[in-house]
Amino acid sequence: MTEEKTHHPEPSYLVNTGKYKGLMSWLTSTDHKRIGIMYMYAMMVFFIVGVLLGEIMRLELFRPGQQFYGPQTYNGLFTIHGIIMIFTVVIPGLAAVFGNFSMPIMIGAKDVAFPRLNLFSFYLYILGAGIALTSQFLGNGPPDTGWTFYAPYSIQTHTNVVAAVFGAFVLGFSSILTGLNFIVTMHRMRAPGMTFFKMPLFPWSLYATAWIQVLATPIVGITLLMVVAERWFRIGFFDPSLGGDPVLYQHLFWIYSHPAVYIMILPAMGVITEIIPTFAQRKVFGYKAIAVSSLAIALVGYFVWAHHMYTSGMSPTARWIFSLLTFLVAVPSAIKVFNWVTTMYRGSIDLKPPFLFALGFIFLFMIGGMTGLTLGALATNVHVHDTAYVVAHFHYIVFGGVGFAFFAAIHYWYPKMFGRMYNFKRANWAFGFLFIGFNLLYFPQFIIGIQGMPRRYFDYLPQFTLGMQLSFFGGILLLIGIILMLTNLFSKKGAKAPDNPWGGRTYEWTIPSPPPLENFEVMPVMGPDETPYDYK
Amino acid sequence: MGASNFVEGVDLAFKIIIGISLFFLVGITTVMLWFVFRYSRKRHPVAEQMKDNNLLEITWITIPLILVLLMFYFGYVAFSPQRVVPKGALPITVIAKMWVWNFEYEGGKQSPVLVVPLKKAILLNLHSEDVIHSLYIPAFRIKEDVVPGKNNYMWFIPEQLGEYDILCTVYCGLRHSYMETKAKVVTEAEYQAWLSALPGKSNDPEGLVILRKNACTGCHSIDGTKIVSTSFRGLYGKTEKVMTNGSERSVTVDDVYIKSSVYEPDKDVVVGFQKGIMQTYKGKVSDDDLAKIIDYLKSIK
Numbered sequence: 001m002t003e004e005k006t007h008h009p010e011p012s013y014l015v016n017t018g019k020y021k022g023l024m025s026w027l028t029s030t031d032h033k034r035i036g037i038m039y040m041y042a043m044m045v046f047f048i049v050g051v052l053l054g055e056i057m058r059l060e061l062f063r064p065g066q067q068f069y070g071p072q073t074y075n076g077l078f079t080i081h082g083i084i085m086i087f088t089v090v091i092p093g094l095a096a097v098f099g100n101f102s103m104p105i106m107i108g109a110k111d112v113a114f115p116r117l118n119l120f121s122f123y124l125y126i127l128g129a130g131i132a133l134t135s136q137f138l139g140n141g142p143p144d145t146g147w148t149f150y151a152p153y154s155i156q157t158h159t160n161v162v163a164a165v166f167g168a169f170v171l172g173f174s175s176i177l178t179g180l181n182f183i184v185t186m187h188r189m190r191a192p193g194m195t196f197f198k199m200p201l202f203p204w205s206l207y208a209t210a211w212i213q214v215l216a217t218p219i220v221g222i223t224l225l226m227v228v229a230e231r232w233f234r235i236g237f238f239d240p241s242l243g244g245d246p247v248l249y250q251h252l253f254w255i256y257s258h259p260a261v262y263i264m265i266l267p268a269m270g271v272i273t274e275i276i277p278t279f280a281q282r283k284v285f286g287y288k289a290i291a292v293s294s295l296a297i298a299l300v301g302y303f304v305w306a307h308h309m310y311t312s313g314m315s316p317t318a319r320w321i322f323s324l325l326t327f328l329v330a331v332p333s334a335i336k337v338f339n340w341v342t343t344m345y346r347g348s349i350d351l352k353p354p355f356l357f358a359l360g361f362i363f364l365f366m367i368g369g370m371t372g373l374t375l376g377a378l379a380t381n382v383h384v385h386d387t388a389y390v391v392a393h394f395h396y397i398v399f400g401g402v403g404f405a406f407f408a409a410i411h412y413w414y415p416k417m418f419g420r421m422y423n424f425k426r427a428n429w430a431f432g433f434l435f436i437g438f439n440l441l442y443f444p445q446f447i448i449g450i451q452g453m454p455r456r457y458f459d460y461l462p463q464f465t466l467g468m469q470l471s472f473f474g475g476i477l478l479l480i481g482i483i484l485m486l487t488n489l490f491s492k493k494g495a496k497a498p499d500n501p502w503g504g505r506t507y508e509w510t511i512p513s514p515p516p517l518e519n520f521e522v523m524p525v526m527g528p529d530e531t532p533y534d535y536k
Numbered sequence: 537m538g539a540s541n542f543v544e545g546v547d548l549a550f551k552i553i554i555g556i557s558l559f560f561l562v563g564i565t566t567v568m569l570w571f572v573f574r575y576s577r578k579r580h581p582v583a584e585q586m587k588d589n590n591l592l593e594i595t596w597i598t599i600p601l602i603l604v605l606l607m608f609y610f611g612y613v614a615f616s617p618q619r620v621v622p623k624g625a626l627p628i629t630v631i632a633k634m635w636v637w638n639f640e641y642e643g644g645k646q647s648p649v650l651v652v653p654l655k656k657a658i659l660l661n662l663h664s665e666d667v668i669h670s671l672y673i674p675a676f677r678i679k680e681d682v683v684p685g686k687n688n689y690m691w692f693i694p695e696q697l698g699e700y701d702i703l704c705t706v707y708c709g710l711r712h713s714y715m716e717t718k719a720k721v722v723t724e725a726e727y728q729a730w731l732s733a734l735p736g737k738s739n740d741p742e743g744l745v746i747l748r749k750n751a752c753t754g755c756h757s758i759d760g761t762k763i764v765s766t767s768f769r770g771l772y773g774k775t776e777k778v779m780t781n782g783s784e785r786s787v788t789v790d791d792v793y794i795k796s797s798v799y800e801p802d803k804d805v806v807v808g809f810q811k812g813i814m815q816t817y818k819g820k821v822s823d824d825d826l827a828k829i830i831d832y833l834k835s836i837k
């Protein structure tokens with residue numbers, strides 16, 4: 001690390017300057033960049049565990065009938081797979097990692113508004129994840145409710161639901177505090193001259209996300225506590241045998257969990273909106289429309305929760321109103337796709353790995369979004385609701401969308417994070433395996449879903465065997481892709497990275513790679529004629 | 537013609553939504569790939585900056601808006617009749633219980649398969665004894681949740697003779713994926729014959745009826761095969777190895793042991809099985825019922 005010192009007068013943030021060395025210097029650091037990287041490593045571990053659990057399910061599903069383990073194990077597996085992937089990977093997701101690492105630099109700030117609160121959020125994240133994982137080892141065995149904890153089953157089952165629910169509750173606090181921190185940061189710490197409508201679009205997407213985190217998360221927090229109270233003290237909120245209403249649980253759960261889908265996907269859209277202009281060397285097309293559509297999605301996204309409940313016995317009026325609103329929220333997402341593609345028009349496109357992953361994102365996100373239309377319409381929803389079609393749809397959104405955007409973001413900011421490059425050829429190979437494996441894994445699930453294969457099934461009717469086996473092989477290809485990508489990025493040191501390897505225009509590319517502790521030697525000021533994407 | 541009166545409308549909605557989506561998916565992907573090729577750095581070394589174009593943006597807000605409203609409409613018109621039950625529909629009560637379906641016809645006659653007459657409107661009144669289940673008949677394109685404490689319903693007209701799968705789609709515990717049965721569509725004459733031949737409530741021993749009603753037989757067979765747990769056949773009087781408070785011991789299956797197994801299933805767990813799978817039936821099976829169950833178990837010793 002001493003060589004960087006001679007290049008730049010300020011030491012990089014990777015050099016330990018505090019009183020601790022090694023791991024402790026990281027765990028006590030309030031630097032937004034280090035916190036972002038700690039989230040990244042933690043999330044990578046959870047992601048790999050989640051993927052392996054997914055593969056173990058696929059293995060059991062290779063043939064109808066029982067192969068390797070029984071239904072109780074399978075039910076526990078899809079529950080913990082869902083809990084890990086949703087609550088510890090995609091909900092904190094891009095905001096926790098790249099929101100922390102890049103956003104303060106992109107708006108010209110030294111750090112977030114409350115650096116110590118930021119570190120506290122990280123500890124809450126680790127604590128919550130830890131509590132959720134203890135559910136696997138303590139009490140009456142792994143929870144078997146699915147990540148949705150639907151009542152009254154979640155009230156009645158003897159398995160260790162409380163630990164999982166409480167873990168999710170603590171994770172919620174981590175999310176709220178991060179959101180709060182980001183809102184204040186973007187309000188108070190933008191570079192002089194950077195008005196809201198001159199802020200880059202990744203911070204914009206985080207801004208919309210943060211409001212959802214702050215406003216929606218408390219609802220699921222309370223709901224989860226109600227489940228605990230009902231299990232411990234037999235207070236009849238949701239279980240009809242105690243006088244409760246199980247459909248009320250679903251309303252409360254989805255009032256949070258539908259907006260939570262936007263907590264996951266908005267930052268992903270934001271990253272893609274940074275990557276495309278950089279590699280096309282083109283000013284982003286329709287800056288304002290993209291910024292405003294993030295807010296529109298966040299806002300309308302609050303009012304569509306009951307599209308998860310068309311078959312729950314709601315009144316016909318509620319069913320059509322929620323269907324209509326669901327279709328309205330599809331429009332701003334479509335606008336973003338048009339803007340991305342138009343930004344490529346007459347650009348000068350450099351097909352480097354981050355851009356390749358961004359293209360993959362657009363394609364997979366379109367499939368995820370368009371299959372969402374069949375789920376939004378009443379007649380078609382009733383047929384495919386709670387089938388493998390839904391499993392395919394949300395994997396296309398959370399994995400094809402959020403996951404691929406995450407991979408794009410790592411390949412994009414990696415040189416800035418570590419001051420090193422990686423091997424492009426291997427990154428492209430990894431993309432190939434990931435993209436083909438992903439589609440082979442999940443596309444067949446659309447087909448068997450339409451043919452009537454329900455979700456959360458340990459065993460299935462023989463007509464679905466072929467689809468299940470294709471999915472299994474897709475899962476293997478995908479796993480190879482993940483291993484290729486991670487070893488390429490993290491197994492050996494690449495060549496030294498320049499400060500601006502891709503020709504980006506936002507502030508993070510104007511400072512050294514890796515950045516000094518306080519990011520800027522001279523604090524940036526945005527002139528009246530400047531915009532965040534001034535390509536010549 | 538589909539297997540039920542709803543198939544045509546639902547399938548049309550699928551075709552319209554998937555058709556429009558495919559058109560855009562292929563179109564946008566082609567344009568995107570063409571741009572990547574045509575404006576690659578090699579072929580187009582210098583990017584040209586463009587001004588924002590309001591007309592273009594308004595167009596691509598308006599067209600998707602119209603298209604999604606169209607999709608909403610087709611989804612709505614195919615769905616709304618599903619909530620309007622015609623007068624004179626044949627009522628059948630569906631009783632869902634972990635992990636079996638039962639269909640109750642007039643006169644309290646119960647059947648584990650749904651048998652319905654061709655071309656007659658059928659009303660299913662959905663009733664759950666425990667948690668939420670969902671009744672799904674893929675061939676008929678219908679599904680509705682069976683929520684305890686709520687009187688949900690669904691209806692349809694079967695349009696083709698045949699046998700169709702019935703599945704449960706709301707996760708309901710251990711044997712959720714085995715909670716399946718058949719819908720049999722038969723002619724009116726066959727239906728009448730079947731219904732009158734269907735045994736009433738009283739033919740089976742009382743104890744067995746109680747076992748079935750509480751879905752005990754979903755996990756414990758009465759013919760000696762293993763489903764989830766031990767079979768009831770030959771159980772009474774047998775010596776079982778059980779775990780009690782973490783230590784192993786032997787017990788003889790008698791009245792006391794059966795009672796404690798029904799009311800406190802986790803107290804003594806037979807070696808080789810897990811805690812927490814069977815729920816307590818305290819408050820659900822009365823002492824009276826329990827005595828009848830024990831009588832029945834003695835009879836299949």
Ligand code: HEM
Nearest residue numbers: 051054055057078082085090146147398399455456457475
């Ligand atoms: C190699 C990667 C993966 C494989 C093989 C995989 C496989 C599976 C399988 C087999 C199921 C159970 C479906 C069912 O029983 O109906 C499932 C459910 C689920 N997966 Fe994945 N998955 C993968 C990655 C992901 C990722 C990246 C996410 C989110 C970021 C995710 C989120 C979920 C969720 C939320 C569920 C639903 C759990 C529930 O029903 O409670 N999965 N996955």
Ligand SMILES: [Cu+2]
Nearest residue numbers: 258261305308
């Ligand atoms: Cu939703």
Ligand SMILES: [Cu+2]
Nearest residue numbers: 704706708712
């Ligand atoms: Cu079920």
